[in-house]
Amino acid sequence: MKKICLIPKPQVYIQEAGYFTGRAAVQRESLPGELLAPLASVWPEIVGIEGNIKFTEKREMQKEEYVMEIAEEGMEISYGSPAGAFYAMMTLRQIVLSCKGKIECCRIEDHPGLSDRAVMIDISRGKVPSVEGLKASIDLFASLKINQLQLYVEGFSFAYPSFQKLWEKRAKDYLTPAEIKELDAYCAERFIELVPNQNCLGHMTAWLETEDFGRLAENPGGLQIKGTVLPPTTMDPSNPESLELIERMLDDLLPCYCSHMFNADLDETFDLGYGKNKERAEKEGVVSIYLDYVKQLCEKVRERGHKMMMWGDVLSKEEDAAGKLPKDIIVLDWGYETEHPVRKRAERLSDTGLEFYLCPGTNSWCSFTGITDNMMKCIENAVSAAYDYNARGLMITDWGDFGHLQYSLFSLPGFLYGAAGAWNRELVKEEELAEALSRYVFMDETGTFGQICLDAGRYNRREEFLFPCRTLAFMTLQTGCVSREQFDISIKNMVDSMRFFVEPCVYLPCEEAYAGRREMEERAILEYLDSLTEQAEKSLPACRDGELLKEEMKNGLAMTRAATRTRAFCYGLERGTGLEAEIEALCKKHRELWPKRNKTDGLEDSLRGFTSLLAQIKEKTETTES
Structure with missing residues (x-):
């Protein structure tokens, strides 16, 4: 029989003699209670009147670890927490979909390779998904053993209660505090941590275009690069009012989430040092000004009971910059080109003792239908470096530059490929990725839609x-x-x-x-x-x-x-x-x-x-x- 294609691959898969030929099912009464809600949306067919799956909780096992035994007479799942039991069920779902009534007996011993397995979705470049649309994505991520989601916020894609007059005039679409809380609970039921995300220095154009906050721009006239004028995008970090604005935004945003992490972004501060801080930058250097602001912001985030995350692109400009950060910051190093020096960056971050994620992307943006070769190579490079340099996590980013025109369909290959590597260093081959897309996501009877997507x-x-x-x-x-x-x-x-x-x-x-x-x-x-x-x-x-x-x-x-x-x-x-x-x-x-x-x-x-x-x-x- 052909080897079963599972994504992510289990750490250990041992084939044994014989086949289970019954219908896999579990009685509601014997199911760990925490699994009822996620299975109801991801795999409702598994819950029946009769059952042949036995669950055993073992406290000595890791939180997300599980062992699954499939024998001729039935199945047994041992797990360290409900999350581990759910992940076992997601593996079993793929086995059932693959085997069509004749499942080979086996033993699976499985646990995550990286502790944090994240996805970030841009909701700020013109496309704000509906709550139901996001819930459908969350179900998919849960089935792939993703345990963290971030919704990228810049501008007015979140309805800040303290700034209602501003976003009512400017925002076209946004998520409300009530919707965020609803999504937060939905994620938690599926063993996913919804982490608040809000850009806190660069990417502030929407705010700097207002009469209320235009005075905070680092470079009110914008920045010209090769004939292109970038609008004012970065706040003046030397102005105390910039941080005061961010604090008001945080006080609106953070209470909507149960998570105690927070991604402040802080990336692409292109015009910093070209405007109001030009003289200071010439004396101290741009990175010094940047780090001073980062430390102030980190303290404000810490005061609110959160652990701060930030992108690493500005830090990469100086070899020792990351080493000057507060030690409780998590650095997120992104790179979306095959030539991105991910191993060099990972080694440098590892040497600082900081926790860090490596962050490749789906490469669906600015393409209509994705850029498959670039996506796969970037994820392969990031996965290899993440394991070699002990990264805390891997985050697959999905951006929406220039109106977020691409359909979410074209981000799916990147989500699956990244999830595979975040769980198990042994990435699937392209034909396995195509098969997994067709079988587990699209359920395409022709078996072709996954490869067409790639x-x-x-x-x-x-x-x-x-x-x-x-x-x-x-x-x-x-x-x-x-x-x-x-x-x-x-x-x-x-x-x-x-x-x-x-x-x-x-x-x-x-x-x-x-x-x-x-x-x-x-x-x-x-x-x-x-x-x-x-x-x-x-x-x-x-x-x-x-x-x-x-x-x-x-x-x-x-x-x-x-x-x-x-x-x-x-x-x-x-x-x-x-x-x-x-x-x-x-x-x-x-x-x-x-x-x-x-x-x-x-x-x-x-x-x-x-x-x-x-x-x-x-x-x-x-x-x-x-």
Whole structure:
């Protein structure tokens, strides 16, 4: 019999003689009470009148550890806590789905490789998921043995009670305190800690654009980099009012959560030292100013009974910066390019004695349908470094840059792959990942939808060159319908600007790839996308949202197709016949799909790139015809 594909892989799987051929079931009375709620939403079919699963709690076992024995006459699960029992049931669910009534006898001994296995979802770039949409994601994460979730907050995606007049005027969508509390309880029932997250220094543009707090900007005029002007984004850390604002925000946010951790973010403070603190930065250095603020904020977080987390990108600018942090801070080191120096960063953090996570991403943002190769390699690198340098955890991030246009479908491969590595250092192979997606998530009767999802994130292989964390098709939404010469200038500026944002090991390979770029091969890209669309049409995902997933897949591919055709049209490589109708159709479909998982007010903002392209194409066509 073919070896069962399980994700995450158990630490020990011993096959034994014989088969269990009955229907796996557990009586409600014999089930640990804490499992009733999560099983009701994740695997309701397992609870029946008759049962053949015995549960035994063993206090000597670790909290999330379990041992499962499957014999011909029945099954026995030993566990260290209800979480361990639940994880055993999630492994059993996959076995049942794989074996279809004939389960090989086995012994599984299992426990997590990393203590913290986290996911972070961006709810602040135009897309705020509905509570029901988030609950569906939480069920999936629980089934993958994820035990921490963060919802990234910047701007007004949380309805701060103390600032109601501000967010009522500006916020399109947001989560309320009551909704956060509801989600917090839902997570807890599924053995997931919902950790509060709020950016506390950079990424403050929405606040700095208001009359009330514009005076707190480090650089009121913004920062110009290679022809692009970044709006004011960082607060002035030397102004006591900046920290006072954050304290008021914390007092609104933190009581909504049971967790005693808090992610202050503190990343990408690009304009720090270029404005009000320029003179101070020239004397002390930007990192010194940054660390001074971090220490003040950490004390305020500690006073509120929380342990602070923060991103590590600014700390990486100086070799000894992390070592100057308070020892109770958890550093989160993110990196989304295959060349990201994750091992160097992990070793440095390990040497400081600080607790840290390594944080690769789903790479679904700025791509329409994901960037599969980059995602898998980044996760592989992070998993290896996390175990080698004793990281506390792994966190898979899912961002929503430029309107969060991508469907959550295209983040699923990254979530599964990251969850696999966070639990067990032995990552699954690509064919196992595709099989797990098809069987356990999509329940696709054809067994193809998982591989289609992975392949959808590979159209960039056929573009002129590989750009880190984004595709050329997606960049069309940023540049607009411009000539080849103008597009090349924009791309060259983006490539050159990387020297400001990232290390040489990341920007030098990109510069080399750009220098060796090929000609655009529109036909090859379109044929690839059309082939995937045809395959998706034939798939049969039978999960609860199977038809919705199928429509999201096809529309994500349609977005990629239309953006690619737009670029070719602007280059003069095609006449653009039917292009307007193609964009109008995908916009119409997007408007139908968006509300099924998300709050609605951010919808039109997400489509702004396409609606702008449509207007430009019409104008260009009319000018040409006249």
